[in-house]
Amino acid sequence: MKTKTLLLLVFLIGTATKSLSQNLDGYTLHGSSDGVSLYYKQQEYGVTFRAVNKRNKYVYVKVFNVVSTWTDGKTRQKDVNIGFVGKGKASNGGNLNVDNYSKIKTWSFNKWQWSEKSFSY
Secondary structure: OHHHHHHHHHHHHHHHHHHHOOOOOOOEEEEEEOOEEEEEEEEOOEEEEEEEEOOOOOEEEEEEEEEEEEOOOOEEEEEEEEEEEOOOOEEEEOOOOOOOOOOEEEEEOOEEEEEOOOOOO
């Protein structure tokens, strides 16, 4: 009986740990700076950015001047605000294509930055 209870406890802890971990499957590391990392995942209809914060304080993350070209012939340019990222957590940002069904062709950005203070808009 003790063995079954122990196995159940280990299983539950493992499941909870996995569900709380930061899943980076399919993401590519762009770069890291002082414990904050920026990842991206390109899909057919856009790009999702994910910031992972390994610092002991929360941070705010922003990706500047994201330029994307689309199959409808349009070019879009915007800043992507990932925003608040808790300590030891990850947050996403993206939404490069929210107005139609065209597919992304190319994209790039100038820089990304994190701060312990919110970015002014």
